[in-house]
Amino acid sequence: MTRLNEEQLVALFHEPRTAYSFTDEPVTDEQLRRIQELTFYGPSAFNSQPLRITWIKSPEARERLISHLMDGNKPKAESAPMIALLSADHGWVEKADTFNPNSAEFIKGYYGDENLAKPTADMNAHIQAGYFITAIRALGLDAGPMTGADFAGIKKEFFADNAEIPFLVVNIGHGEAPAYPRGARFSHDEVARSL
Numbered sequence: 249m250t251r252l253n254e255e256q257l258v259a260l261f262h263e264p265r266t267a268y269s270f271t272d273e274p275v276t277d278e279q280l281r282r283i284q285e286l287t288f289y290g291p292s293a294f295n296s297q298p299l300r301i302t303w304i305k306s307p308e309a310r311e312r313l314i315s316h317l318m319d320g321n322k323p324k325a326e327s328a329p330m331i332a333l334l335s336a337d338h339g340w341v342e343k344a345d346t347f348n349p350n351s352a353e354f355i356k357g358y359y360g361d362e363n364l365a366k367p368t369a370d371m372n373a374h375i376q377a378g379y380f381i382t383a384i385r386a387l388g389l390d391a392g393p394m395t396g397a398d399f400a401g402i403k404k405e406f407f408a409d410n411a412e413i414p415f416l417v418v419n420i421g422h423g424e425a426p427a428y429p430r431g432a433r434f435s436h437d438e439v440a441r442s443l
């Protein structure tokens with residue numbers, strides 16, 4: 249017995265496409281809160297949850313973010329009713345008492361070394377970004393993730409005073425039909441081996 253039936257699996261995994269242009273239908277605050285909630289149920293190392301989400305809502309914030317995108321990505325973000333800027337909190341260890349009280353002493357000791365703490369933040373925030381895209385799709389919305397941006401510039405623009413490292417822009421809304429067919433996916437035997 250699968251958790252989702254075949255129709256639901258198709259709706260969540262087979263059908264959604266990356267969205268590059270969007271209808272005018274807005275994304276509500278309630279949907280944003282639900283995206284966050286679903287995303288954060290996904291597992292992360294030590295339950296660290298280093299992903300941070302910045303909802304880019306105001307026209308002024310949109311303009312500031314879009315100015316740092318590669319030219320080809322600008323119209324995609326301009327078309328989106330909502331833009332999320334995802335970052336990894338390199339200061340995640342400080343919150344260990346909250347996210348993992350049982351292992352907090354170990355986490356603070358072992359990950360006191362920032363050479364270990366930073367890559368752990370990055371890897372787990374990136375994993376959470378996958379849950380984020382899946383949550384958006386599960387809620388019937390479409391996502392357009394983009395790394396084509398000047399993230400050093402975005403860091404200075406939005407996170408100059410904190411330990412967050414931005415790594416992904418995600419356009420969100422109701423996508424218009426894609427302009428081209430989906431690219432081929434690798435088959436099991438092309439990318440998986442059994443030992």
Ligand SMILES: Cc1cc2nc3c(=O)[nH]c(=O)nc-3n(C[C@H](O)[C@H](O)[C@H](O)COP(=O)(O)O)c2cc1C
Nearest residue numbers: 264265266321392393394395396397416426430431
């Ligand atoms: C991490 C990540 C970064 C991406 N960056 C860009 C980007 O900068 N610009 C863009 O147009 N598409 C970008 N994409 C979209 C991918 O090209 C797209 O998701 C992939 O080709 C699958 O397309 P499909 O969902 O239509 O099958 C990105 C996707 C991901 C997951």
